Amino acid sequence: MNTIFFLCGMTAILSVVVITLYMVLSGLPAIREIGLADFLFGKVWKSTAKDPQFGILPFILTSLYGTGGAILLGVPVGLLTAVFLSKVAPRRVANVVRPAVELLAGIPSVVYGLIGMIVLVPAVAKTFRLANGTSLFAAILVLAIMILPSIISVSETALNAVPPEYEEASLALGATKIETIFKVSIPAARSGIAAGVVLGVGRAIGEAMAVMMVAGNVANMPELFKSVTFLTTAVSKEMSYASGLQRQALFSIALVLFLFIMVINVILGCILKKKGGDK
Amino acid sequence: MMANYERDETGKIVIPPLSKGRRAYDLLIKGFLYLAALITCALLVGLIGYIFYRGLPNITWELVSTAPSALKDTIGILPNLLNTLYIILISLLIVLPLGIGAAVYLTEYATNRRLVWLIEFTTETLTGIPSIIYGLVGMLFFVQFCNLQTSILAGALTLVVMILPTIVRTTQESLKTVPESYREGALGLGATKWYMIRTIILPSSIDGIVTGCILAVGRIVGESAALLFTAGIGSIIAKNIFAAMSRSGGTLSVMLYVYAFERGEFGVAFAIAAILMILVLCINFAAKLVNRKLKNKF
Amino acid sequence: MDIITTNNLELWYGSFQALKGIDMKIPEHQITAFIGPSGCGKSTFLKTLNRMNDLVPGVKITGEILYHGQDIYAPEVDVTWLRKRVGMVFQKPNPFPMSIYDNIAYGPRLHGTHSKAELNDLVEQSLRGAALWDEVKDRLKKSALGLSGGQQQRMCIARALSVQPDVLLMDEPTSALDPISTMKIEELMSDLKQQYTVVIVTHNMQQAARISDRTAFFLLGEMVEFDETERMFSMPSDKRTEDYITGRFG
Numbered sequence: 044m045n046t047i048f049f050l051c052g053m054t055a056i057l058s059v060v061v062i063t064l065y066m067v068l069s070g071l072p073a074i075r076e077i078g079l080a081d082f083l084f085g086k087v088w089k090s091t092a093k094d095p096q097f098g099i100l101p102f103i104l105t106s107l108y109g110t111g112g113a114i115l116l117g118v119p120v121g122l123l124t125a126v127f128l129s130k131v132a133p134r135r136v137a138n139v140v141r142p143a144v145e146l147l148a149g150i151p152s153v154v155y156g157l158i159g160m161i162v163l164v165p166a167v168a169k170t171f172r173l174a175n176g177t178s179l180f181a182a183i184l185v186l187a188i189m190i191l192p193s194i195i196s197v198s199e200t201a202l203n204a205v206p207p208e209y210e211e212a213s214l215a216l217g218a219t220k221i222e223t224i225f226k227v228s229i230p231a232a233r234s235g236i237a238a239g240v241v242l243g244v245g246r247a248i249g250e251a252m253a254v255m256m257v258a259g260n261v262a263n264m265p266e267l268f269k270s271v272t273f274l275t276t277a278v279s280k281e282m283s284y285a286s287g288l289q290r291q292a293l294f295s296i297a298l299v300l301f302l303f304i305m306v307i308n309v310i311l312g313c314i315l316k317k318k319g320g321d322k
Numbered sequence: 323m324m325a326n327y328e329r330d331e332t333g334k335i336v337i338p339p340l341s342k343g344r345r346a347y348d349l350l351i352k353g354f355l356y357l358a359a360l361i362t363c364a365l366l367v368g369l370i371g372y373i374f375y376r377g378l379p380n381i382t383w384e385l386v387s388t389a390p391s392a393l394k395d396t397i398g399i400l401p402n403l404l405n406t407l408y409i410i411l412i413s414l415l416i417v418l419p420l421g422i423g424a425a426v427y428l429t430e431y432a433t434n435r436r437l438v439w440l441i442e443f444t445t446e447t448l449t450g451i452p453s454i455i456y457g458l459v460g461m462l463f464f465v466q467f468c469n470l471q472t473s474i475l476a477g478a479l480t481l482v483v484m485i486l487p488t489i490v491r492t493t494q495e496s497l498k499t500v501p502e503s504y505r506e507g508a509l510g511l512g513a514t515k516w517y518m519i520r521t522i523i524l525p526s527s528i529d530g531i532v533t534g535c536i537l538a539v540g541r542i543v544g545e546s547a548a549l550l551f552t553a554g555i556g557s558i559i560a561k562n563i564f565a566a567m568s569r570s571g572g573t574l575s576v577m578l579y580v581y582a583f584e585r586g587e588f589g590v591a592f593a594i595a596a597i598l599m600i601l602v603l604c605i606n607f608a609a610k611l612v613n614r615k616l617k618n619k620f
Numbered sequence: 621m622d623i624i625t626t627n628n629l630e631l632w633y634g635s636f637q638a639l640k641g642i643d644m645k646i647p648e649h650q651i652t653a654f655i656g657p658s659g660c661g662k663s664t665f666l667k668t669l670n671r672m673n674d675l676v677p678g679v680k681i682t683g684e685i686l687y688h689g690q691d692i693y694a695p696e697v698d699v700t701w702l703r704k705r706v707g708m709v710f711q712k713p714n715p716f717p718m719s720i721y722d723n724i725a726y727g728p729r730l731h732g733t734h735s736k737a738e739l740n741d742l743v744e745q746s747l748r749g750a751a752l753w754d755e756v757k758d759r760l761k762k763s764a765l766g767l768s769g770g771q772q773q774r775m776c777i778a779r780a781l782s783v784q785p786d787v788l789l790m791d792e793p794t795s796a797l798d799p800i801s802t803m804k805i806e807e808l809m810s811d812l813k814q815q816y817t818v819v820i821v822t823h824n825m826q827q828a829a830r831i832s833d834r835t836a837f838f839l840l841g842e843m844v845e846f847d848e849t850e851r852m853f854s855m856p857s858d859k860r861t862e863d864y865i866t867g868r869f870g
Contacts, residue, residue: 055490058444061459123354123358124359132359147369151602154599155369156582191362312443
């Protein structure tokens with residue numbers, strides 16, 4: 044029996060090893076052929092041209108800007124909602140808002156993509172007088188909404204864990220409730236909030252389908268109102284028909300994405316570890 | 323130290339009100355807090371409302387009870403409903419023993435702390451990997467290397483790896499709540515460890531396992547990127563689950579993407595979206611119920 | 621002169637009456653101690669004096685609390701002002717997870733002091749006031765959580781002093797501390813009463829006898845007796861007080 048349980052325990056380790064191996068082994072050949080610098084810093088992606096070019100800088104930058112934009116919009120709303128839920132909301136209101144947040148987390152990404160396509164993209168086009176609303180901006184909006192639930196729930200947990208003694212001390216010094224929240228509670232919960240933000244970054248950078256449906260998927264250098272391609276969508280857009288070096292290059296893009304995610308995981312791990320160390 | 327107070331004619335001190343600046347700060351921030359919560363709720367209500375508004379009228383009996391037919395030029399999603407069901411069943415069937423086993427190993431057997439750390443670390447890592455990566459590796463490993471072809475089985479196996487962390491974590495959490503005295507009691511009576519786990523530990527952590535299953539079903543139902551290149555977009559009704567396993571089969575979420583983005587069939591896409599939302603609502607509700615039961619138990 | 625006067629103060633938590641008709645006059649520049657068995661209402665009473673009980677859901681208060689003759693539950697009273705004037709030190713040392721300097725400067729900054737020089741002065745003054753300056757002056761920028769329990773509690777006293785209150789409420793301030801730290805804080809309190817009015821809740825009768833000028837004995841939400849400490853401990857006028865201080869219950 045021992046051995047069987049041991050083997051079950053090994054599944055996770057094995058999976059990570061296999062995933063890493065496959066990502067690295069399938070990602071390296073194209074990089075070797077194209078050249079690391081040309082691949083990472085090339086500004087032109089023309090995978091199906093006669094003389095193909097495989098520069099993924101546009102994808103990298105788009106993913107970074109897109110994620111940054113989503114964080115910029117999502118974190119304030121998410122953090123404030125978390126504060127509302129944790130400290131301000133009357134119990135009955137919180138009991139309505141909290142399940143709403145959970146539900147938001149459960150909505151499949153293709154549904155976000157669909158709404159983005161049908162509602163958001165035309166609205167963006169109309170508001171900013173664009174010929175076509177599929178753009179980095181539309182993708183940022185969708186991503187911002189999609190990362191809200193993780194930011195809210197992680198931050199709320201962190202805020203709830205702030206010892207009430209801190210807040211009492213602040214109130215007893217003549218701080219108002221709001222001052223107490225923003226000068227004591229939030230700073231005290233900062234590592235938990237940071238973890239929520241990093242989690243959101245991971246979500247945003249790894250999202251494929253919803254982004255695919257609203258970003259337009261042209262390999263432009265990122266501009267707010269231009270059609271753009273993310274790392275994730277660069278892979279999924281061409282995978283179904285790619286072959287040869289083009290296909291290998293797609294795996295290299297995935298490798299880059301994978302490395303991003305691993306870095307984010309390590310950062311998250313460090314934050315959580317440090318948080319554990321505080322106590 | 324005796325401060326100088328302003329006093330009124332009766333000799334009572336006059337208490338100054340909160341300064342204008344601080345009062346404004348308070349009000350402003352409070353406004354922002356309510357606004358943020360309102361935005362969050364409005365988003366949800368708007369999303370669900372719009373999906374149902376556009377989707378529900380498109381859900382017809384024909385749509386949910388037939389397969390798509392090129393001859394008659396009709397679209398039906400029955401095969402996709404079944405595919406979703408098959409993938410859920412197969413994934414759970416495989417992931418449950420694996421995940422519960424891993425959780426039992428971690429809480430009951432493992433003695434090497436570094437190994438425990440490594441397992442927990444890799445489990446966390448799996449949680450952070452985006453589904454598109456699962457899709458790619460699933461394609462390379464299950465579809466090509468294991469030669470399963472683009473099939474429901476390949477898709478289900480890919481999802482097994484993806485939802486493994488969920489099952490491990492929820493099971494582990496409920497195993498931790500089983501009191502140490504139960505274990506000691508059983509072992510003290512001369513039971514073997516395996517017997518103790520089977521009769522005492524697992525039954526008392528069943529709620530956690532169920533919660534894990536519900537969460538996993540939620541993820542499977544909503545998953546698209548990991549399945550697109552592993553289970554594909556097949557829409558044929560198989561004779562039974564075994565026949566279906568080796569064939570390409572698109573789940574509801576995958577087909578929503580295909581119908582909306584590749585074929586421009588928005589009516590069908592919204593119908594699927596509405597069905598997905600109903601499923602998500604049910605899953606959330608079920609998770610709540612189990613959770614409440616779990617809380618009552620302890 | 622009396623700095624705080626309560627008239628027929630009653631307090632309910634929901635349907636439970638925690639304080640019953642309390643009339644008390646707290647004299648300025650003295651140490652007033654509240655004693656009594658746990659659950660007798662002494663801490664609750666203390667917390668009504670700077671309205672910290674406002675935070676408890678379902679609390680209802682009737683009667684009057686006059687601070688310098690002004691009813692502190694009157695609608696026009698700004699509670700942040702009141703709490704600035706009537707400071708509080710808690711049972712468990714509760715420094716913010718920030719540097720010592722930022723802990724002390726927290727209150728002044730809140731109330732509008734931002735000049736670096738003024739803040740430096742206030743921090744030094746407050747820490748000196750709490751007899752902590754010499755021990756921490758070289759590590760003001762270090763985290764307050766690195767201080768010992770006794771130092772933390774004195775830092776909390778310094779923090780309360782930083783907003784220049786005239787009353788200090790102390791809720792069993794030494795119950796979490798070792799005897800030596802306790803002694804230091806008791807000595808400090810005697811110094812503090814030169815400048816401040818101190819009200820302390822303690823479950824330690826010896827402590828009340830050692831440091832306070834007046835003592836109030838609480839039982840089941842009632843104030844049984846309130847008198848000069850010496851008289852109360854030598855010839856209590858109420859049988860219940862006598863039973864308590866001679867250790868027959870509690």
